[in-house]
Amino acid sequence: MATINFTINGKKASLEDVDPEMPLLWAIRDNLGLTGTKFSCGIAQCGACTIHVDGAAIRSCVYPISAAEGKEITTIEGLSENNDHPVQKAWIEAQVPQCGYCQTGQIMAAAALLKENPNPSDEEIEATMGSVLCRCGTYPRIKKAMSQLVKK
Amino acid sequence: MKNTNINRRRFIQLSALAGGALTVGCIPTSDGKEQAINLASLSDEAGFPLNQFIKITEDGTITLFTHRPEMGQGTFQSMPMILAEELEVNINTVKIEQSIADRDLYGSQMVVGSRSVQSEYHKLRKMGAAAREMLVQAAAQQWGVDAKTCFAKNAQVFHKDSENKIAYGALVQAASKLSAPQNPYLKPVSEFKVIGQPIDRQDIPLKTNGEAIFGLDMQVEGMLHASVERSPVFLGKIKSFNEAEVLKMPGVKAVVKTKRNVWGHEREGVAVVAETYWQAYKGRKALKVKWDNQDLEKNSTESLFEAYKEDAKKTGDSLHKDGNVAPIFEKAENIVEATYEMPYQSHVPMEPMNAIVHVEKDRVRYWGATQNPNGVRSQLMRQFDMPAEKVGINYTFMGGGFGRRSQTDMVEEAADISKQVNAPVKVIWTREDDQTQGPFRASQINTLRGVLGENGEIAALEHKIVAQEIRNQTGDDMTAGRQLMGGVNTDYQIPNFSVKGVLQKNYVPISYWRAVYHSTNPFAHESFIDELAHKAGKDPLDFRLSMVKRHPKFEPALKLVAEKANWYEKAKAGTAKGVAICERSGGYFAMVCEVKQEGEKIRPIKITTAIDLGICINPDTVKAQTEGSIVMGLTAAYAGLTIKNGAIVEQNFNTYPLLRYHECPEIETHIIPSADDPAGAGETGLPTVAPALANAIFNLTGERIRRLPLDKMNIIAG
Numbered sequence A: 001m002a003t004i005n006f007t008i009n010g011k012k013a014s015l016e017d018v019d020p021e022m023p024l025l026w027a028i029r030d031n032l033g034l035t036g037t038k039f040s041c042g043i044a045q046c047g048a049c050t051i052h053v054d055g056a057a058i059r060s061c062v063y064p065i066s067a068a069e070g071k072e073i074t075t076i077e078g079l080s081e082n083n084d085h086p087v088q089k090a091w092i093e094a095q096v097p098q099c100g101y102c103q104t105g106q107i108m109a110a111a112a113l114l115k116e117n118p119n120p121s122d123e124e125i126e127a128t129m130g131s132v133l134c135r136c137g138t139y140p141r142i143k144k145a146m147s148q149l150v151k152k
Numbered sequence B: 001m002k003n004t005n006i007n008r009r010r011f012i013q014l015s016a017l018a019g020g021a022l023t024v025g026c027i028p029t030s031d032g033k034e035q036a037i038n039l040a041s042l043s044d045e046a047g048f049p050l051n052q053f054i055k056i057t058e059d060g061t062i063t064l065f066t067h068r069p070e071m072g073q074g075t076f077q078s079m080p081m082i083l084a085e086e087l088e089v090n091i092n093t094v095k096i097e098q099s100i101a102d103r104d105l106y107g108s109q110m111v112v113g114s115r116s117v118q119s120e121y122h123k124l125r126k127m128g129a130a131a132r133e134m135l136v137q138a139a140a141q142q143w144g145v146d147a148k149t150c151f152a153k154n155a156q157v158f159h160k161d162s163e164n165k166i167a168y169g170a171l172v173q174a175a176s177k178l179s180a181p182q183n184p185y186l187k188p189v190s191e192f193k194v195i196g197q198p199i200d201r202q203d204i205p206l207k208t209n210g211e212a213i214f215g216l217d218m219q220v221e222g223m224l225h226a227s228v229e230r231s232p233v234f235l236g237k238i239k240s241f242n243e244a245e246v247l248k249m250p251g252v253k254a255v256v257k258t259k260r261n262v263w264g265h266e267r268e269g270v271a272v273v274a275e276t277y278w279q280a281y282k283g284r285k286a287l288k289v290k291w292d293n294q295d296l297e298k299n300s301t302e303s304l305f306e307a308y309k310e311d312a313k314k315t316g317d318s319l320h321k322d323g324n325v326a327p328i329f330e331k332a333e334n335i336v337e338a339t340y341e342m343p344y345q346s347h348v349p350m351e352p353m354n355a356i357v358h359v360e361k362d363r364v365r366y367w368g369a370t371q372n373p374n375g376v377r378s379q380l381m382r383q384f385d386m387p388a389e390k391v392g393i394n395y396t397f398m399g400g401g402f403g404r405r406s407q408t409d410m411v412e413e414a415a416d417i418s419k420q421v422n423a424p425v426k427v428i429w430t431r432e433d434d435q436t437q438g439p440f441r442a443s444q445i446n447t448l449r450g451v452l453g454e455n456g457e458i459a460a461l462e463h464k465i466v467a468q469e470i471r472n473q474t475g476d477d478m479t480a481g482r483q484l485m486g487g488v489n490t491d492y493q494i495p496n497f498s499v500k501g502v503l504q505k506n507y508v509p510i511s512y513w514r515a516v517y518h519s520t521n522p523f524a525h526e527s528f529i530d531e532l533a534h535k536a537g538k539d540p541l542d543f544r545l546s547m548v549k550r551h552p553k554f555e556p557a558l559k560l561v562a563e564k565a566n567w568y569e570k571a572k573a574g575t576a577k578g579v580a581i582c583e584r585s586g587g588y589f590a591m592v593c594e595v596k597q598e599g600e601k602i603r604p605i606k607i608t609t610a611i612d613l614g615i616c617i618n619p620d621t622v623k624a625q626t627e628g629s630i631v632m633g634l635t636a637a638y639a640g641l642t643i644k645n646g647a648i649v650e651q652n653f654n655t656y657p658l659l660r661y662h663e664c665p666e667i668e669t670h671i672i673p674s675a676d677d678p679a680g681a682g683e684t685g686l687p688t689v690a691p692a693l694a695n696a697i698f699n700l701t702g703e704r705i706r707r708l709p710l711d712k713m714n715i716i717a718g
């Protein structure tokens, strides 16, 4: 059992007496009550659990909480104050979500990509967005939103 | 989403105690029952309900209750749009709230078969119109004029002969005391302002910032978590498990046997109950269950298909008959024959199954994501012998459903565990559980035979379906029911046509899956129609057109898709097109798929559809549903489940690949304008995907695809 300290959405968090092997996903959802980050495959295959750790997109379902010590974490709840991050705005504009369950992962993956590279090529977009699954089939609209974002 | 699912009857009491109860006449719900219901029960907040769907406060806030659960299909917005149309309010400024689960108030609330818009359209228009007439009446009374000289617009009532106008908020108290008109005036379709507009969905902003609450996100005071090990061969019985060892693990509170019923089969599991999900999951991983699997492990995809193929030789039960095929087959010199195979599929909603149930001595409560809130209540009433008012149902947004969440087995199991540990219990299924436990989309073999006439027209066609039937999975009755022939096109003008069914029964559980048998039969039917067209030396689209002459829906749809997809243009090198048509839930689809050779592999690059769904409430939602159906249809064409040693092989996304962003073809949806009553949009785009794709591959390569999935055949690029 361990105590882990990190910053999440700008606030300090300290988790005591946790299993260091527990994926960060469950700490975020169950211990901290931030349920916007989703569980779907648990084996880093779908991207539903995507968060930012020190600015980079990672899959929290396979990220042990012990690795989060001292890190800056951002979840979907902390991406913007008023749902107005450019990616969120483009997503609403293109009416992307259907059930919405995968969209945290889609948005967090897109936001990390554009932060690192505001003008990604189609191949770079495919490499990132091609690894986040959506069973509802919102891909045509994600494509529309991405092309809006990259044009700007 | 705010939790508004508080027991209605409790509210009646509360408001009666508060002394200010409003009782107004209710309009009959779909089951035709009329009753006086205390509508203060609709909310604990101030405001005046005009009926079970509409509440207005004196400050003018309008709340519309949407009574169908939302799984992505868009009823969260489309149900209130229908109300808003007749109520004469701006849909973008009203509040939309999920209604409570209550069969008496709302009739069926189950979301299956693309039925919500179809079945609720007239009812909701009537509800909106009745509330509008009550408001108009209240204004007329206040002004002392005839209601006929007043009209409603933009949440206000106007007097035609003067400058008088009053906002709804100022009228609602008086209006709520009037009795509801039973036959309110409904506007003509030509005057619609809301219905038919591509209006932004109110649930979408909740789904871009983590605010939307799904079943998995619910937390209940004092809740324990459970992870359940279930028999990999579905019907295995528990012999023993290492309870003592697992009980010693951190946080583990109990290790108990549990069970649930799936379509008549009792299914067993061992639940590890702990303080947190992670502890429950780790406990479960340490669990060693010995199963009595009888001889189920001898089953495999091959052995099951062997049985199907053997049975395909049987005559089968007649499901549909036009003319008489027998004499034509007897005399025919050339009979065209083909057999098509389709695999089992799992539903794969991105939100895995889950449920929270708290069973107490005198009440039971449920929290979760369900397509069937009243079915969940019935399940819990049966399970614990409780009256309806003792069963509380709290339903959330669903992270996909696709039919899986119309079943209540996951609730039964969570309730069974809660009862044993005497605490609220949340059960979360892993992706592997979800993927391998079923119930699945049926696997089947279809055999078709056809004879061409002198002019290359179809003289006789026989379609035989060998499959399990959802509603008949146990017992001795081996008669195939008509459910089996879903999606077989009976609108083609073929003089001698017969459809037959050979019922299969085996241990693999099946259930409703997006479009149900319309997700399988059209692959066989529309591929075979294509085979016959080629045999007859005819263009496959023209061949179909000749068989749907003067059909009011199929003929225009086929002509439109031909035009939009440039069907008659010469194909560019390395590309080809395929066509298919189908009716589902009253909606008519014509689809053209264009494929392209890329190196060794083939990729669908564009799918064009022309659809007639009657009136589309929200055309943007219809387009989204069509895109979604096509993506799901492509995944089902590429990937499928196989069985080895009695169990499902494909456990997670690494072996069951969903279609990805860059694999999605361009999708173009053309809606044919119509004033007819609305049809269902949620599944209609799926049935034509596999045959249009397979027919395109044939046009490109000359090779006929008669077996799905394609991934096992190394054809498709991915």
Ligand code: FES
Pocket (backbone or CB within 6 Å): A038, A039, A040, A041, A042, A043, A044, A045, A046, A047, A048, A049, A050, A059, A060, A061, A062
């Ligand atoms: S849940 Fe983490 S990648 Fe799927």
Ligand code: FES
Pocket (backbone or CB within 6 Å): A097, A098, A099, A100, A101, A102, A103, A133, A134, A135, A136, A137, A138, B072, B350, B399, B400
């Ligand atoms: S929107 Fe439902 S899974 Fe992507």
